Amino acid sequence: MTVERSAPPTISEVAAEAGVGRATAARTLGGYGYVSPELRSRVLAAAERLGYRANALARSMSTGVSHTLGVIVADIGNPFFAGVVRGISDASRARGFDTIVLSTHESLDEEIAAMHVLIDKQVDGIVVASAALGPKTSAHIAEAWSRGIPVVLVDRAVPGLELDAVVIDNREAAREAVTALIAAGHRRVGFVWGPPIAGRPDRRRDLVDAAARNLWTDGERLRGYLDALDDAGLPFDADLVMVGEKTEERAIAEVERMLGLDDRVTALFCTETDAVTGALRAIRATGFRVPADVSLIGFDDSSWAAVMEPPLTMIEQPMLALGTRAAEVLLALIDGAPRSQPDGAFRHTLDTRLVERSSVAPPSA
């Protein structure tokens, strides 16, 4: 009996056609476990009559193309990464590729595990916002390449790794924001958040090293803050840089500390969304007001920032465009384009924008 139908037949239907149990059909068609030769041949005959297709996994093993891209991000709950993923997914869908995403909770070990999952699932290419800091910690990325799976970095470059990286200029964006605060008259500008270390080094070099050891973007943003101080001839003061765990709670404590200094901060530069909300809570808790008492600029614009009272001046990252460009570069590599220049410095740098609203004013007297 053959069946006229448009939907592909299921294992249960093959089992019914063969007159065997579902488990027997599944074992036969999946190629696992024991099935007697007689039942096996009945199942295979039924599968052929019904036009049962081997699943795409088996197909991808024979064709080498699964039309799936893998994406690894640090934290899927961060609206920034959600926007990047959206951009990747839109651009890859337009080319007939599905996108699967894994989140690593900012853990390099989880990133390595995620990379192996994607290799095992035979994706055609991978976009990763990597926590790796150099070639020594990026063997998992090299392994994907060695298995013929192209990898493109997004948001975070890995210094020394010869790979396409689609990023913004974090250092320049931070410099621009802090320069805007200094131009408004501020001399005591706090940096939230800084490196996640217990002690507070006095030397700026040690702070920068600690930040860069944690995350490439962290180091770049701290460098941009220092650039702006240098440009204006302002002294560096380690007390104005947050240290400790990168959480909203810790940001509250550190900003309250900076607001309690004898020569207190009059402006804050916050490098992430939770740093912004933590700073705002600390400002409110200490009875200060934005921007009359404290000016503030944050990273990662959102619809919330625009409806705050006052609306917040923010650095807007091109989240969708970062994702779109990363997907385009990856799809070109899959199509056989050469990868980045061997000097390893090949970066696709997209523009940020300082969205000026009403959270910056001259310092109060």
Added chain:
Amino acid sequence: MTVERSAPPTISEVAAEAGVGRATAARTLGGYGYVSPELRSRVLAAAERLGYRANALARSMSTGVSHTLGVIVADIGNPFFAGVVRGISDASRARGFDTIVLSTHESLDEEIAAMHVLIDKQVDGIVVASAALGPKTSAHIAEAWSRGIPVVLVDRAVPGLELDAVVIDNREAAREAVTALIAAGHRRVGFVWGPPIAGRPDRRRDLVDAAARNLWTDGERLRGYLDALDDAGLPFDADLVMVGEKTEERAIAEVERMLGLDDRVTALFCTETDAVTGALRAIRATGFRVPADVSLIGFDDSSWAAVMEPPLTMIEQPMLALGTRAAEVLLALIDGAPRSQPDGAFRHTLDTRLVERSSVAPPSA
């Protein structure tokens, strides 16, 4: 020659060991394309000497367990779903399962495609926030089951489908919020957002049907709004329900319209984050203030809502717990537990919480 090493050998290393090109080794080990019998046997011998392992994809085809869960959500950029995914991922990692995520942009067609990707990638189970509205549109979910892959619904039940669904009581949460607004003295409460339809039906039944046809949660939240009006003996007025596309821009236009009515709204109930920010923009644009002129309660609490001026009263959904519970139910099904009761009414309902802050006050005179 055998090589002492800890990292698994790559295809390139097998090729070098066999003295063949990488493409030849890849074709042989991947089982695709033509390779001469002589080269094939050299590659296979080299692979055996180096201990090259067939990839996990091939392994999962022979063992039937890939230790991977699949998650399908409507919009990975929505912080609510990001929280749910985080909960699923934490709970499944604790059991040694990786989680891969696909986002469907609220499209049933994309959900169906995503389901097939996950079936093809041989995940062991699937959690889906489905756009399906009943058994007629959920054949893809049944197909996963028929292939031996358990499915658990999260956030959205599918009426008539006999499946475990981990949800909140949307109707009750909405009723509680609107009742709080009415208890503060409001008689003209706007509902943002309503069904995404072009015209504005006068009959409440038509509005509810339109909302429920769009999304299960939409229908439930509108019913809760109507329950609260009924409880208080307040009349239903179709003019106080937003219609049209569910975007921040449309919410701005609809709230401005409601604020411009002769008998204007004095309170708003907003069912999603972008509805809240749209309402706040409209309130500001028309010169009104929260809560002096307009009270507001929103769905999906966030750290932003707490730092608004005034801090916003919000319904807090247990995002992480929804994800954790969904993963637990799914892992139990994978372990062989029976699925939901055959009446199809078996739901795991988690509690919401009305977080009272400062955006609700009595109506102005």
